[in-house]
Amino acid sequence: MRVALVDSGKLEDIKQWKPPLDSYLSRTLQITASNKVYLENHGLWSQCYADRMQPYDRAVVTDSLGGGVIDLAAFETVESVQSRSSVAYMIETKNFVSGMLKAIDCATGCVVTFERSRARLLVGADGASSYVRKCAGIGTYGSEYLQYGLVATLCLEQLNSTAYQRFLPTGPIAMLPFPGGFANLVWSLDSDHTQLLKSAPEGAFASLVNAAFRLSACEMQYLYNIVRDGASESAITAEADWRLEVFARNNPGISSPKLLPPTIAAITPKSRTSFPLRMRMVDSLIANRIALVGDAGHVMHPLAGQGLNMGLEDVQCLADVLKQAAVAGEDIGSVPVLMRYNKQRYVRNLAMQGIVDKTWHIFGSNSRPVVTARSLVMNGLDLFPTVKRFLVSSIMS
Amino acid sequence: MLPCKRALVLSRRLATPCITPRTRRIHSAATAAAATTTAAAAAAAAAAAAAVNARSSVSEAELQKFVKVSQEWWDPQGAFKYLHTMNAPRIRFIRDILADVHRVTGEERDSTKWLAGKSVVDVGCGGGLASESLARLGLKVLGIDAAAENISIARVHNPGLFPQLEYKQTTAEQLVAQKEGAGFDAVVSLEVIEHVTDPVLFCKSLVELAKPGAPLLVSTMNRTLLSLLVDVVLPEYVLRSVPRGTHDHSKFITPRELREIFMSLGAQHLDTRGLILDPLSNQCHLVPADLGVFSNVGIQANYIMAFRKND
Structure with missing residues (x-):
């Protein structure tokens, strides 16, 4: 399979990025433990500057109006004791992107190109205001x-x-x-x-x-x-x-x-x-010969830091579907093949967007009953380690 | 055959009037699948018949059935919808058999290197659904069909796989007679044998096309009550997604008969798998012939069989 990467940005500059020694950039990403393992297994993680990322294993969420508190610590989960991993990793966006580009250099069969090309499948990973999505005529809705x-x-x-x-x-x-x-x-x-x-x-x-x-x-x-x-x-x-x-x-x-x-x-x-912060849902993640991944397929509020992680899960799923299709000699750009990707990811993405959106609305409310209820729920959850364990493991993966 | 005919009449009388559009949509998947398989087979049969003036296994009547629907080959929602669905698991099975025969193991199995350049003939290729997939794996594929309509559609639907992929309007018998194409690394014939007039003659040609030691893969429908229901009655009489008369249940061949035919022609049996279609999710599953203590449940309707020509 031949892959061409097309980008409007100056990829060579980002690849050669030299980090500032005295500070960190303010545009950052949060990567969950399971996605970090995926990146590690594919030799992508090691290409980023390791001294510039921070694992964290504890998150404290508080509510200013009702006084609710949840203290989520990864050591409370069984998995993290066994694998000694963290909940998530913080990394600067530039560090991440330059690492990915360096890894592409190491991989074979992948070309970075700006020339006109034809392909059996176009993967639109071009962000929130995706041009690929627009050209494919895939509608969006949201607020x-x-x-x-x-x-x-x-x-x-x-x-x-x-x-x-x-x-x-x-x-x-x-x-x-x-x-x-x-x-x-x-x-x-x-x-x-x-x-x-x-x-x-x-x-x-x-x-x-x-x-x-x-x-x-x-x-x-x-x-x-x-x-x-x-x-x-x-x-x-x-x-x-x-x-x-x-x-x-x-x-x-x-x-x-x-x-x-x-x-x-x-x-x-x-x-x-x-x-600006937005929420955008798409009508479909696919069209004939087109698949959308990442923000092109879902834009959400960054309060949970899940945007990129959902994108990485899209990529894992699509790669898996394409591999299965290639083994069976199927046309990787055909709708029946891409439908399998859409089936697995569309509803999950929608659910995550819904959860994040509801969280935002619940915590954006000043109404007294809502404030009381959310604080009761938060403080109640904080008392039950099992529930917290479940929360943490769902954040991790 | 008597019970079958009775069932047909019964189904015609009872099932047809009470179908609502909704149920029709739901069930049409099953019927369509059956229909497509029949069509493919018919096409192959037709091809065979047309080609040879002398002895041929092609039936002219069967051939005409496929000419009528030939325009729909590449429509994933059309009459051949379920043939599209069944394609991927069948190709995966063919690939596995090839890997076993060539003793390819481990990670190499998933690569395409070992497949490159091996020659395959797809007898009764129809619109080229399976031929294209096989060519995409790196195999050198010759698709043959007795119907000129099928061949021209297969040629037009060119995904840029030439010269790995070639189509020819001919029959298995003709190809054997010409001697030019003999000695293929694999012979594939999917949903064809139930449409030919003389299955033994047809199988003989398939074996002759194969190199000694090369695998032969044949898929068709069992002759059971279930296959009558899901491959004939449902698609042709209930859902009407397949033209009536596409399949003749009495021409279906049981796995046992097929095995005996090939064994008598100098091939050994390798494997038999059932193909079970889930019309709701539009997915097709490859299942073993025996499920636990229930022998042969997996191959009650559609099945695929692998043989190996003796050295």
Whole structure:
């Protein structure tokens, strides 16, 4: 089988990517344990810079309105004790992509080309606004969250290997660990708040992130207001730090089981950037001679970090289907063959998108019954190790 | 044959009027499968008949059945839908038999290197469904059919596999007489033998086309109550997805008869598998002849048999 890779980007540049020594890029990916094993088995994982990825085995999810807490730790699962693996791995997008491109160089029978070519199967892996999907006439539906993902690289006061996520009324905020006391921030906000926080002074931004993980919704609202009024960096920092001090005094025990992330000292200069968040479902993952994988076939909110992982599962499934078809001498681009891929992946992708979308809606609600119910469920789940074990193993795979 | 005829009349009287469009859709898969297999066989038979003026196993009447539906060969939802479904498991089986005969084991089995250049003749190739798949594996395939319509459709549907794939309007008997194509590394004839006038003569030609030691693969339908139901009554009379009269149940050959024919012609039996079609998921499963203590349950309807020409 001959494979040609076509991309509009300058692949050679990405392949030669030299990582910055003093920081991490703010666009990152989360890879689950099972996908990491798949990449490892195919010699792809070893091509990435190993010192720039961070495994994490614990995730703490909290809810700012109802006070619900779930502490998910991988050591509670049987599988992780046996295989000593982690829940997931954090890796910079560029590190991942350049590793994949280097691995393609090592593989035989694969060509990187920009020339006109004809093929029996076109795999559309061209992202959320897929051109392949458009040309194939595959319809999409879904909703705009009217939110943006604000990302930044954080410098912490101590080393950390736990992921923290807090649901705020304005959207979820997550801190994902990187080696050497760095962390990646993913903060979902509406466009007003995104603009506000992107333009806030860098020194004040660190205090605001600390505040977002600790303070109540109305205190955050007050802080946003003074930022909006154009307060100086020192004024915002002083206001936030004073409130954080009061919070620490009033909650002396809360940091002992490490339910709070480490304090952020600073953010990496100019690392803040944002992108719109959407949910897009496709009518089908296939058309005659066309298969969609990854974001071309499903766009979702990054709150669970599952977008790429679903894409990798698409790829595994498609590769398996094509191999079976090739062994039986079938036409790999024909609808009956591709139908097997669609059958296995379409419903699973839809279910995952649905779960993530419902989670977003449930935690985006301010209604008192919903807030009470979600906190009861979260705290209830936290009491049952078996349920948590199930949750963690489903995250891992 | 008496019970069969009675069943047919019965089914015509009882089953036909109460079919709703919905049930028709659901069941049409089964019928269609049966229909396609019949059509393919008929085509092969027709091809055979037309070719030889002297002794031939081709039946002119059978041939005409396939000429009528020849345009639908490559429509995956058309009359040959179930032939498409059955194709992949059959090719996988043929590949496995070839690997066994050539003693290819381990990871090499999944590669195509060992298959490259080996010659196969597909007798009664129809629209070329199986021929194309075999050529895609790297084999050098000659597809022959007595019907010119089938051959021209197979040629037009060219997936760029030439020169690995060649079609010819001829019959097995003619090919043997011409001597040019003799000595194939494998001989394949799928859903054809139930349409020929003289199965023994037909099988004799197949054996003569094979090199000594080469495998022969023949798929057809058993002559049982089940095959009458799923290969004749359902597709032709209930779902009507296959033209009536495509299959003649009395011409079906049992695995035992087929085995005896080939053994008497100097070939040894290698393996027999049943092909069970699931019309709902449109998937076809290759099953062993015996399922546990129930012998021959797997081969009550469609089956495929592998032989090896003696050295």
